Amino acid sequence: MDALILARMQFAAIITFHILFPVISIALAWVLMFFRWRYLRATQPVDRQAWLAAYRFWTKVFALTFALGVVSGIPMSFQFGTNWPGFMERVGNVAGPLLGYEVLTAFFLEAGFLGIMLFGHGRVSERVHMMATFFVAIGTSLSAFWILALNSWMQTPTGHEIINGEFHVRSWIEVIFNPSFPYRLAHKLLASGLTVAFLLAGLSAWQILKGAAPLSAPKVLRVGLTLAALLIPVQIFVGDLHGLNTLEHQPQKVAAMEGVWETQRGAPLLLFAIPDEASRSNLAAIGIPKLASFILKHDVDAEIRGLNDFPGAHPPVAMVFWSFRVMVGVGMLMLAVSWAGWWWCRRCGWRPERLPRRLLWVVAGMTFSGWVATVAGWYVTEIGRQPFVVFGLVRTADVASTVPAPMIALTLALYVTVYLALLVAYVAVLKYMAEKPEDVIQADALERAQGRAAEALVEGGRS
Amino acid sequence: MTFDEALPVIFMALMGISMLVYVVSDGYDLGVGMLMPRATPAEKDVMIASIGPFWDANETWLVLGVGILLVAFPKAHGLVLTELYLPVMLMLIGLILRGVAFDFRVKAKAARKPMWDWLFFTGSTLAAATQGWMLGRYISGFGDGWNYPLFAAAIAVALPMAYVLLGATWLIMKTDGELQERAVRWARIAWAPMCGGLLLISMATPWISETVRERWFVLPSIIALSAIPLMTVILLVAVRALLGTPTVRGPLAWLPFTLLIVVFVLGFLGLAYSLYPYVVIDRLTIWQAASSPAALKVILIGVCISLPAIAAYTAFSYRVFRGKASDLRYA
Numbered sequence: 001m002d003a004l005i006l007a008r009m010q011f012a013a014i015i016t017f018h019i020l021f022p023v024i025s026i027a028l029a030w031v032l033m034f035f036r037w038r039y040l041r042a043t044q045p046v047d048r049q050a051w052l053a054a055y056r057f058w059t060k061v062f063a064l065t066f067a068l069g070v071v072s073g074i075p076m077s078f079q080f081g082t083n084w085p086g087f088m089e090r091v092g093n094v095a096g097p098l099l100g101y102e103v104l105t106a107f108f109l110e111a112g113f114l115g116i117m118l119f120g121h122g123r124v125s126e127r128v129h130m131m132a133t134f135f136v137a138i139g140t141s142l143s144a145f146w147i148l149a150l151n152s153w154m155q156t157p158t159g160h161e162i163i164n165g166e167f168h169v170r171s172w173i174e175v176i177f178n179p180s181f182p183y184r185l186a187h188k189l190l191a192s193g194l195t196v197a198f199l200l201a202g203l204s205a206w207q208i209l210k211g212a213a214p215l216s217a218p219k220v221l222r223v224g225l226t227l228a229a230l231l232i233p234v235q236i237f238v239g240d241l242h243g244l245n246t247l248e249h250q251p252q253k254v255a256a257m258e259g260v261w262e263t264q265r266g267a268p269l270l271l272f273a274i275p276d277e278a279s280r281s282n283l284a285a286i287g288i289p290k291l292a293s294f295i296l297k298h299d300v301d302a303e304i305r306g307l308n309d310f311p312g313a314h315p316p317v318a319m320v321f322w323s324f325r326v327m328v329g330v331g332m333l334m335l336a337v338s339w340a341g342w343w344w345c346r347r348c349g350w351r352p353e354r355l356p357r358r359l360l361w362v363v364a365g366m367t368f369s370g371w372v373a374t375v376a377g378w379y380v381t382e383i384g385r386q387p388f389v390v391f392g393l394v395r396t397a398d399v400a401s402t403v404p405a406p407m408i409a410l411t412l413a414l415y416v417t418v419y420l421a422l423l424v425a426y427v428a429v430l431k432y433m434a435e436k437p438e439d440v441i442q443a444d445a446l447e448r449a450q451g452r453a454a455e456a457l458v459e460g461g462r463s
Numbered sequence: 464m465t466f467d468e469a470l471p472v473i474f475m476a477l478m479g480i481s482m483l484v485y486v487v488s489d490g491y492d493l494g495v496g497m498l499m500p501r502a503t504p505a506e507k508d509v510m511i512a513s514i515g516p517f518w519d520a521n522e523t524w525l526v527l528g529v530g531i532l533l534v535a536f537p538k539a540h541g542l543v544l545t546e547l548y549l550p551v552m553l554m555l556i557g558l559i560l561r562g563v564a565f566d567f568r569v570k571a572k573a574a575r576k577p578m579w580d581w582l583f584f585t586g587s588t589l590a591a592a593t594q595g596w597m598l599g600r601y602i603s604g605f606g607d608g609w610n611y612p613l614f615a616a617a618i619a620v621a622l623p624m625a626y627v628l629l630g631a632t633w634l635i636m637k638t639d640g641e642l643q644e645r646a647v648r649w650a651r652i653a654w655a656p657m658c659g660g661l662l663l664i665s666m667a668t669p670w671i672s673e674t675v676r677e678r679w680f681v682l683p684s685i686i687a688l689s690a691i692p693l694m695t696v697i698l699l700v701a702v703r704a705l706l707g708t709p710t711v712r713g714p715l716a717w718l719p720f721t722l723l724i725v726v727f728v729l730g731f732l733g734l735a736y737s738l739y740p741y742v743v744i745d746r747l748t749i750w751q752a753a754s755s756p757a758a759l760k761v762i763l764i765g766v767c768i769s770l771p772a773i774a775a776y777t778a779f780s781y782r783v784f785r786g787k788a789s790d791l792r793y794a
Contacts, residue, residue: 064566070519071562075555077529082548085541088533093758096534100762103523103530104769115516115780123783168755401541403548411552418556422563429571 003405004397007083010412012382014075016375017419021069023374026144026189027196028062029137031223036130046215054216057437058200061430063118068426072419077103083408084389086399091167091390094160094175095150102146109139141189148188152181154390155381156249162393179249183242184381190235191377194334195370197231200224201341202367203434205360208352213437218352225345225363228338236331240295246384247296250391252310253384256320258292259285260306267292267304275317280308315386319379327376330369337366368427470760471753474535475742477766478528483731485524486594487629487724492518494630496561496587497623498649499580506642507580511565513637516784518565520777522558534762539742539752546605547597554593561586588623595622602664602734603671604744614667621660628653629727632702632720635711639787643712650719651706658699661730665692668737674745675737688736695729698722 032055039051077099080088088095116124116132124132153159159174160167169175201224207217247254255261259270259282269291273282290300297304307314341363348354389396464472492514499507533540544551560582568579599615631650635643669676679688702719705711711719738744742752753759 060570064570067519067562067566070522071559074522074526074558075552077526077533078544078551078555080533081540081544082551085545088537088540092534092537093755096537096754096758097761097765100530100534101765103527104765104773113776114519116783119516119784166755169757169761172761401545403545407548411549414552414556418559422559425563425567425571429567432572433570 003403003408004400006405006408006412007400007403008396010408010415011079011083012379013412013416013419014072014079016378017415017423018069018072018076019374019378020371020423021065021072022140022143023192023195023370024065024199025062025069026140027192028058028065028199029133029140031196031200031227032058032062033130033133033137034223036133040126050215050219053213053437054220057213057216057433058220059118060433061199061203063114064426064429066114068422075415082403083401084396084399085401087389087394090165090394090399094153094167094169097169097172098146098150098153098176102143102150109135109142113139144188144192145185148185149176149178149181152184153178155184155385156180157390157393167390180242180245183238183245186238187235187242187377190231190238191370191374193231194228194235195374197224197228197338198334198366198370199368201228201338202364202369203430205363206367206431207434207437208355209357209360209364210435212435216437218350221352221363222345222350225338225342228334229342232331232335232338236335239331244296246381250384251305252307252314253320253381254296255305255307255310256315256317256384257324257380258296258304259317259321260292260304261308263303263306263309265293265303266290266301267296269295270321273321275321277317313387313392315384320384323376323379323383327373327380330373330376334366334369334373337362467756468750470756470763471535471749472740473763474531474753474759475739475749477770478531478535479731479735481524481528481531483728485521485528486731487727488517488521488524490626490727491629491633491720492521493561493587493591493623494626494628495633496583496630497591497627498630498634498646499584499587501649502642502645504576506645509638509642510634511568513634515565516780518562520780522562535754535759536742536749536752537754539747542743542747543601547600550593550597550600554590554597557586557589557591557593559586561590591623591626592619595619598622602668602737602744604746606671610671614663614671617663617667618660621656621663624653624656624660625727628657629720629723632723636717636720637787643716647706647711651703654699654703654706661695661699661726664730665733672737672744674741678737691729691733691736695726698726698729702726 035051035055035058039048039055042048042051113132113135116129117136153175156179158178159169159171161170162168200220204213204217204221204224207213208221243254243257256275258267259273259275260267261280261282266289268285268287268289270282270285270287273285273287276283293302293304294300296302307317341359344359345355352360385391387395387397389399495510495514499510502510529540532543564579564583564586568576568583571579596615596619599618600611602618603611603614628650631646631653634646635650638646669679679685702722705715705719705722708715740748740750742749
């Protein structure tokens with residue numbers, strides 16, 4: 001393997017690991033606000049207790065997720081220099097301010113107020129604490145705004161001019177609100193909402209199965225399923241719009257997604273195929289005739305441009321083709337599970353003890369489905385941009401670093417090892433926390449007690 | 464100097480300040496991390512609690528500093544990070560390990576706690592040592608030859624010691640009782656290596672780089688400049704003296720930490736004087752490395768809005784969590 005593909009793999013590994021956590025924290029921050037609000041509004045003591053327990057437990061999940069997001073985000077700001085030094089040299093005038101704003105407005109808002117949000121309960125007034133939670137939520141969403149503005153610009157660059165090979169900004173409005181940005185932002189924020197919805201529902205279903213958190217789990221399960229059932233149709237609609245936008249601006253990406261080699265009218269929707277770059281054709285293709293044309297252009301005989309129209313300038317096909325199918329497949333599964341689950345739970349009057357255990361198992365099995373769909377979708381769009389780093393203008397190979405391949409391979413191996421271990425630890429700890437929520441709260445009490453003991457010791461030592 | 468020419472200087476200053484705040488603020492929490500194995504389990508919890516509300520924001524200063532390097536001096540970012548490829552990766556692994564250990568240790572099964580504590584210590588040490596190494600390589604302009612790696616290795620030992628001292632004085636300020644007593648002992652142990660390291664950097668930098676030599680050792684500037692090393696020596700001696708008196712455990716508990724911050728600021732000023740106007744010594748000036756003035760102006764607007772806000776709520780956060788760190792807990 002050459003240095004370029006290794007550098008790309010390393011970058012992909014680091015960004016894949018990172019995105020798992022922001023995609024949870026963006027929407028979870030708002031869900032925490034909701035729990036807080038329900039707690040303050042509840043009139044029955046039982047309800048108050050339940051919402052408070054839900055808030056406490058999910059704040060812990062948030063803290064853990066956020067910490068992993070912070071630490072996995074630190075390598076990102078280094079990666080541009082270590083892997084793609086040419087990128088900032090060429091497009092630094094565009095990318096720099098967008099990245100700068102991401103760090104300034106968003107990251108600091110989050111990291112700064114997070115301390116108060118996590119540790120400040122009781123030290124500051126309820127209102128200040130609520131505000132801190134709100135700022136953290138705003139911060140996570142703003143992060144997404146700036147990063148996706150830059151990412152979308154790399155996909156559909158507008159508003160710049162090129163002087164001596166260096167990019168200069170002509171209009172910031174055009175750079176930020178480039179053609180694919182609104183679709184990508186909406187698609188991403190909805191993805192975050194769905195990831196969290198299934199995390200809430202899945203972990204709560206697991207708690208109900210294990211008989212843990214009897215007060216809060218049914219309520220959180222309801223919030224999760226309702227959120228999922230509401231968001232998934234919107235997401236399918238927005239995803240379709242995003243696809244049409246891609247077809248307009250990046251036809252070769254869509255050609256790779258659909259596995260269309262030759263330009264053709266009435267292209268079939270391939271359900272299964274093995275795209276083969278060597279023979280430039282699909283092996284073992286099973287498809288529904290004319291459906292791709294219909295979905296993409298809303299006309300069964302419309303023409304879809306094929307990959308062969310873009311010699312040397314289209315993405316690797318198989319990865320994009322399959323990632324797309326994984327994303328859509330998980331999306332359909334989400335639709336089925338959330339609607340069936342919601343309907344079933346409603347019929348049982350939202351009483352978890354009456355729910356069929358098989359249904360709970362299915363919902364629990366979907367806990368991390370949001371991750372799968374998010375990462376698959378991310379691969380579609382990012383691998384689909386290759387071989388360019390700025391679509392149509394700058395090739396990835398031209399901005400790669402000169403670091404020798406073995407060194408990149410070594411650090412790649414190191415990262416993957418650490419990241420896999422952390423991922424296992426994260427999931428294991430979530431499971432442990434879900435099964436023993438009272439232990440985690442007890443650990444709190446223990447910490448407090450130890451603190452008091454230390455204080456008492458001091459008092460004793462002084463007298 | 465026109466405004467356009469001054470822009471890179473402004474950003475260099477901003478980057479320098481971010482890095483200084485990072486070194487001081489993450490310095491104390493890395494130091495606390497390195498001291499962990501020497502404490503009892505109960506003390507460990509108090510030590511963690513003392514840095515709990517701050518470490519996220521502390522590490523964000525590194526992102527800001529490197530972020531400014533990335534967005535304002537893209538050419539230097541590429542050059543520096545290509546040179547420091549491996550240590551950067553190791554530092555990041557270290558920061559990742561300690562960052563997650565922090566949260567995992569209270570949430571995971573009790574039996575796993577020692578493992579996370581060990582990772583917290585290892586990650587902190589790895590991050591501090593690689594930072595020292597990188598500082599050494601950076602100051603010497605990434606030179607080749609037998610003396611350069613040796614120099615970097617010496618700083619890779621000295622900087623962690625400086626962090627340990629900083630961490631110990633932080634604990635003196637934030638804790639009470641037996642732990643505070645131990646912190647005083649730890650501080651005394653770390654004091655000498657830190658002074659040695661500082662001395663080494665001050666001696667070796669002019670020896671290695673001719674540019675630095677010419678800038679310091681000429682009349683009359685040497686007379687004016689001698690204020691920096693003199694003040695540093697006085698402050699370090701004062702810190703050592705304080706550590707020997709009982710008042711350091713009472714009303715003056717905050718003083719050693721504060722004095723050390725001043726030492727770091729002085730060291731930073733000395734370094735800035737040595738390097739300016741280079742961003743990579745003898746190779747790249749800040750004007751050669753900077754983005755276009757148009758791009759810098761756009762970023763500057765954001766900086767002018769957000770930096771005061773950041774300063775304000777950092778102050779607010781430290782005020783909320785002032786006092787001894789006895790019973791901090793997650794809400």
